[in-house]
Every structure is written in structure tokens, then in C-alpha cells.
Amino acid sequence: MEWFTAPDYWLSRLLFQRALAVVYLVAFLGAALQFRALIGERGMLPVPRYVERVPLRYAPGVFHLHYSDRFFAGWAWAGCAVSAALLAGLDSRLPLLAGMALWLVPWAMYLSIVNVGQTWYAFGWESLLLEVGFLAVFLGNDEVAPPVVVLFLLRWVLFRVEFGAGLIKMRGDPCWRELTCLYHHHETQPMPGPFSWFFHHLPRPLHRVEVAANHVTQLVVPVLLFTPQPIATAAASLMIVTQLWLILSGNFSWLNWITVVLALSAVDFGGTPPDTPSAPIWYESVVLAVAALLLGLSYRPVRNMLSRRQVMNRSFDPLHLVNTYGAFGSVSRVRYEVVVEGTADDVPREDSDWREYEFKGKPGDPRHWPRQFAPYHLRLDWLMWFAALSPAYATPWFGGLVERLLDNDHDTLRLLRRSPFPADAPPRYVRARLFRYRYTTWREWRETRACWERTYVREYLPPTRLAGVARIS
Structure with missing residues (x-):
């Protein structure tokens, strides 16, 4: 034919x-x-x-x-x-x-x-x-x-x-x-x-x-x-x-x-x-x-x-x-990010030495400029964005993430940009906090060289140790 x-x-x-x-x-x-x-x-x-x-x-x-x-x-x-x-x-x-x-x-x-x-x-x-x-x-x-x-x-x-x-x-x-x-x-x-x-x-x-x-x-x-x-x-x-x-x-x-x-x-x-x-x-x-x-x-x-x-x-x-198919049927007006932190202190307090885990793609440190990863897909980073929209998105897996951070799990840490703890000294407690992020203005960027400005919103996960992972809120 x-x-x-x-x-x-x-x-x-x-x-x-x-x-x-x-x-x-x-x-x-x-x-x-x-x-x-x-x-x-x-x-x-x-x-x-x-x-x-x-x-x-x-x-x-x-x-x-x-x-x-x-x-x-x-x-x-x-x-x-x-x-x-x-x-x-x-x-x-x-x-x-x-x-x-x-x-x-x-x-x-x-x-x-x-x-x-x-x-x-x-x-x-x-x-x-x-x-x-x-x-x-x-x-x-x-x-x-x-x-x-x-x-x-x-x-x-x-x-x-x-x-x-x-x-x-x-x-x-x-x-x-x-x-x-x-x-x-x-x-x-x-x-x-x-x-x-x-x-x-x-x-x-x-x-x-x-x-x-x-x-x-x-x-x-x-x-x-x-x-x-x-x-x-x-x-x-x-x-x-x-x-x-x-x-x-x-x-x-x-x-x-x-x-x-x-x-x-x-x-x-x-x-x-x-x-x-x-x-x-x-x-x-x-x-x-x-x-x-x-x-x-x-x-x-x-x-x-x-x-x-x-x-x-x-x-x-x-x-x-x-x-x-379809994408972005709705667009968020405000950006929220879940910031995950750990401490080696025996008793977790607000003034403890809380150290932040840095992800490869998702915003974290306001001075860390985003990088190009696509077409490669950072699956954990994407799900962290959904987790910030609603804890319901995180319920199936977020507790597992915290458990593995408390255990300094090698495979999990490979998904991150940086862990603040040495391989042989995992944190005693891990917590998560919700922040509002916004882009800096041109003036703010010239003064600080930070692309983000962030504001604390609320606790996302209370300090948790390996014996039992708390519920996110």
C-alpha cells in the first residue's frame, strides 16, 4: 500500500x-x-x-x-x-x-x-x-x-x-x-x-x-x-x-x-x-x-x-x-518549604545545635542558587514540594525518611546534597519546620547575594528520635 x-x-x-x-x-x-x-x-x-x-x-x-x-x-x-x-x-x-x-x-x-x-x-x-x-x-x-x-x-x-x-x-x-x-x-x-x-x-x-x-x-x-x-x-x-x-x-x-x-x-x-x-x-x-x-x-x-x-x-x-495529561491546573501564590534538621544533643531544645539537611534540587539555604537537573528527575525533592503543600502527601513516606536520617542510612544520604552529620555519628533527633519562601528583590540580591528570603511558619514534625517517629502536622 x-x-x-x-x-x-x-x-x-x-x-x-x-x-x-x-x-x-x-x-x-x-x-x-x-x-x-x-x-x-x-x-x-x-x-x-x-x-x-x-x-x-x-x-x-x-x-x-x-x-x-x-x-x-x-x-x-x-x-x-x-x-x-x-x-x-x-x-x-x-x-x-x-x-x-x-x-x-x-x-x-x-x-x-x-x-x-x-x-x-x-x-x-x-x-x-x-x-x-x-x-x-x-x-x-x-x-x-x-x-x-x-x-x-x-x-x-x-x-x-x-x-x-x-x-x-x-x-x-x-x-x-x-x-x-x-x-x-x-x-x-x-x-x-x-x-x-x-x-x-x-x-x-x-x-x-x-x-x-x-x-x-x-x-x-x-x-x-x-x-x-x-x-x-x-x-x-x-x-x-x-x-x-x-x-x-x-x-x-x-x-x-x-x-x-x-x-x-x-x-x-x-x-x-x-x-x-x-x-x-x-x-x-x-x-x-x-x-x-x-x-x-x-x-x-x-x-x-x-x-x-x-x-x-x-x-x-x-x-x-x-x-x-495536563499540568498546573492551579498555581500556588505562596511557596512553602519543609526544612529538615537534626541535632546530636541528648535533650532537644529550641536552642540546641540544630543542623539543616541540604537537598540537591529543592530550595533550602537561601544563598544556594538553584541548579539545572532536568531531564534528570530528583524524586525525593519533588515529593518534598508536595509535602509542603499538605502533610497528606507526605504521610506514606515522610516517617520513613526521618527514620533513615536518624540511622544515617547511606542510600538515603546519597539523595541529598549534604548531610550535616559525619557518617559514624548520626543525629539523636530530627525535626522538620515549615517556612515560607519568596524570591529576593534585585536590591536584596545585590546586598545579600541570596536568591531566597524565608520566614518561619510553624512546626511540621516535632523533634523525633529513632525509638518512634512522631506524626507530622
């Missing part, structure tokens, strides 16, 4: 596949380096306990069959190796069926991780990586031109990512309709980046222009993805520019990066396509069958988008094949 393939998109496919392999590599690397303290056998939310109460059919994956920290580490590092092989183009050197099988491997491996990751993996970009990764299996390699149907499905994902985010904003916080959300967003976003302070201090009229442009990019431009070229390329290119702007303004894991990857698949880069034989009948049949399945599964995400009670970042099947 001549209509089945689009030879002109050979370079788009190549860039998409190599860029997606990078995202996979970052995801597996993060899992390998962070899992022990988070979901390991002695982690805050151990996988063995989770698989005991959640049946395999609700969370399919290899860890229902066997789990040990050594096995998980090998699994994650193997995922890194497969991702690196795909980045090097191994799939293009294999027969078509073998290349498809190779792309299926990281999808299945990461699905196993996400389905036992619990709250640490409850982010929209996890499902997005799995949905996009599944489509990549059927995009083919150098033995066949890119199939039109899969290219369409990739645009369909991109449409839902952008349009869903646009709808959730218009239905959510009034500041999006009033064009004022960026008066607050750069200061209150989960993990500011090195340029967020400067973005916050842009003139307010420019912030209003940014919000208006965002609405156009998310509510109008996505429709143009399904128009003829060069309009579709222009629409995808505008999305890429917008995502790069967001990448500069904050640390949103690989959400923006994988959106760029998706947009690359819609860009017609031109050039003379290589000669490829006609697609095999079996390949056409498989692609069309998968497309029919995914379009059928799109019913619930579409119904969610059209609903007045639209929800963000929901997966409707345990394989994460078709999901719904």
Missing part, C-alpha cells in the same frame, strides 16, 4: 528515535541511582510490601515474580545498556522484526519499574514515556519508510499533551484566564532552575503576554498538527520553541524534553529519502491492528478532556498505552 509509508519523514524518525533513547537512558539511570532509598527492600515504600497487596493484573511487571535490590539494580542498569544501544543505532542494523523487538525491551522494562514505583513514579511524564515508547516499537527502522499511521498517532499524543494542558488551565485557576499566573508560577513551581529567579522578575506585562502565548500554543496550535505541510511543521516548531522556553525557566524532569521529542516526529526536515523496499504485509497488518487498538483506547482520555471535571495525568490501563 503506497499510502502506508511516508518516506520524506525518514530524518524525523531518526531524530525522534535517537532523542527518545536519550530520555529512556535518563529514566533508567535515575531508577538505578535512587531506588534503594525509595522503593528498595529497606526503602521508604518497599516494593516487596507493595506487590503483596497489589495483584499482578493491576500492576503488570517482572517484580511480581521476583524482587531483590540486586535484581532491581541489574534490571535498571540493563535498561541503561539497551537505551545506549538504541542511541547508538543498533535497531537500524537489525532486521525489521528484531529492531521492533529491541524497542519493545525498554518499554517493557520501564513499565515494570513504573508499576511498582508507587507515589515516587506517579508523574505524568512516566506514563507519557511509556505511551511514546510503545509507539516507537512500530515506527520501523531503515528497512522500511516511516508508517503514516504511527506518525499520526505520535501527533495524537502530542495533541493530547498540549491540548489537555491548555484545557485544564482554562477550566482551573482563574489566574490563567486573567493572564496573571506567571506573576507567581516561577517562584512557586516544584523545582526552580538557575534562571527561574530572572524569569520571575520579568516585567508583569511580559508575563501576561507569556500566558496569552501559552494559551495559543496549547489550544490553537495543536489542531494545526493535522493540517498539510508546511503548516504542520510550523506548528510543531512553535511547540518546540515553547518547550525550550519552559526548559530554561524550571526543572520539570523530562516532561518538556519528551514533548520536544514528540514534536520532532511532526517536522518535515526535507532532504532526499533513502531507497527502502515496500513494507511487508505482516508489518502493515500489525501496525494497523495496533493503531485500531490505541484509537479505541483513546475513548476515555477524550471523554476526560471534554469533561468539565477533567483530571490531569491519569492512566486508564495498567500498560499505560493511552493516557490523559
Whole structure:
């Protein structure tokens, strides 16, 4: 069938596949380096306990069959190796069926991780990586031109990512309709980046222009993805520019990066396509069958988008094949941070020698300027932002974090920027306090070189020792 393939998109496919392999590599690397303290056998939310109460059919994956920290580490590092092989183009050197099988491997491996990751993996970009990764299996390699149907499905994902985010904003916080959300967003976003302070201090009229442009990019431009070229390329290119702007303004894991990857698949880069034989009948049949399945599964995400009670970042099947997306339906006006401290004193008093634990990404020391981590995902730092919004977000795991700090747990301390206690002398007590943070003004920054100013609000967790972790309040 001549209509089945689009030879002109050979370079788009190549860039998409190599860029997606990078995202996979970052995801597996993060899992390998962070899992022990988070979901390991002695982690805050151990996988063995989770698989005991959640049946395999609700969370399919290899860890229902066997789990040990050594096995998980090998699994994650193997995922890194497969991702690196795909980045090097191994799939293009294999027969078509073998290349498809190779792309299926990281999808299945990461699905196993996400389905036992619990709250640490409850982010929209996890499902997005799995949905996009599944489509990549059927995009083919150098033995066949890119199939039109899969290219369409990739645009369909991109449409839902952008349009869903646009709808959730218009239905959510009034500041999006009033064009004022960026008066607050750069200061209150989960993990500011090195340029967020400067973005916050842009003139307010420019912030209003940014919000208006965002609405156009998310509510109008996505429709143009399904128009003829060069309009579709222009629409995808505008999305890429917008995502790069967001990448500069904050640390949103690989959400923006994988959106760029998706947009690359819609860009017609031109050039003379290589000669490829006609697609095999079996390949056409498989692609069309998968497309029919995914379009059928799109019913619930579409119904969610059209609903007045639209929800963000929901997966409707345990394989994460078709999901719904969205971000920042509401924007906080005030930033709160949980500051964790320990003391070696035998009796904890307000005037004790309380020393602050420093996290890698989340704000702590007002003089510590934020760093760029995305697309790498600092899972503990992100959950600490949620914990500051409400103790309910922290209930499942915060007590486990405190216990491990009191024990100077090596794997937990590796997730931090700095522990104030030597490895052989853990603290006697740990406490947590809630602070209000705000960006300093230009004048304050020139005088103090601090990017934050913080004010004590209340106790978050009273002084706690290893014998029993108190409840957070």
C-alpha cells in the first residue's frame, strides 16, 4: 500500500528515535541511582510490601515474580545498556522484526519499574514515556519508510499533551484566564532552575503576554498538527520553541524534553529519502491492528478532556498505552518549604545545635542558587514540594525518611546534597519546620547575594528520635 509509508519523514524518525533513547537512558539511570532509598527492600515504600497487596493484573511487571535490590539494580542498569544501544543505532542494523523487538525491551522494562514505583513514579511524564515508547516499537527502522499511521498517532499524543494542558488551565485557576499566573508560577513551581529567579522578575506585562502565548500554543496550535505541510511543521516548531522556553525557566524532569521529542516526529526536515523496499504485509497488518487498538483506547482520555471535571495525568490501563495529561491546573501564590534538621544533643531544645539537611534540587539555604537537573528527575525533592503543600502527601513516606536520617542510612544520604552529620555519628533527633519562601528583590540580591528570603511558619514534625517517629502536622 503506497499510502502506508511516508518516506520524506525518514530524518524525523531518526531524530525522534535517537532523542527518545536519550530520555529512556535518563529514566533508567535515575531508577538505578535512587531506588534503594525509595522503593528498595529497606526503602521508604518497599516494593516487596507493595506487590503483596497489589495483584499482578493491576500492576503488570517482572517484580511480581521476583524482587531483590540486586535484581532491581541489574534490571535498571540493563535498561541503561539497551537505551545506549538504541542511541547508538543498533535497531537500524537489525532486521525489521528484531529492531521492533529491541524497542519493545525498554518499554517493557520501564513499565515494570513504573508499576511498582508507587507515589515516587506517579508523574505524568512516566506514563507519557511509556505511551511514546510503545509507539516507537512500530515506527520501523531503515528497512522500511516511516508508517503514516504511527506518525499520526505520535501527533495524537502530542495533541493530547498540549491540548489537555491548555484545557485544564482554562477550566482551573482563574489566574490563567486573567493572564496573571506567571506573576507567581516561577517562584512557586516544584523545582526552580538557575534562571527561574530572572524569569520571575520579568516585567508583569511580559508575563501576561507569556500566558496569552501559552494559551495559543496549547489550544490553537495543536489542531494545526493535522493540517498539510508546511503548516504542520510550523506548528510543531512553535511547540518546540515553547518547550525550550519552559526548559530554561524550571526543572520539570523530562516532561518538556519528551514533548520536544514528540514534536520532532511532526517536522518535515526535507532532504532526499533513502531507497527502502515496500513494507511487508505482516508489518502493515500489525501496525494497523495496533493503531485500531490505541484509537479505541483513546475513548476515555477524550471523554476526560471534554469533561468539565477533567483530571490531569491519569492512566486508564495498567500498560499505560493511552493516557490523559495536563499540568498546573492551579498555581500556588505562596511557596512553602519543609526544612529538615537534626541535632546530636541528648535533650532537644529550641536552642540546641540544630543542623539543616541540604537537598540537591529543592530550595533550602537561601544563598544556594538553584541548579539545572532536568531531564534528570530528583524524586525525593519533588515529593518534598508536595509535602509542603499538605502533610497528606507526605504521610506514606515522610516517617520513613526521618527514620533513615536518624540511622544515617547511606542510600538515603546519597539523595541529598549534604548531610550535616559525619557518617559514624548520626543525629539523636530530627525535626522538620515549615517556612515560607519568596524570591529576593534585585536590591536584596545585590546586598545579600541570596536568591531566597524565608520566614518561619510553624512546626511540621516535632523533634523525633529513632525509638518512634512522631506524626507530622
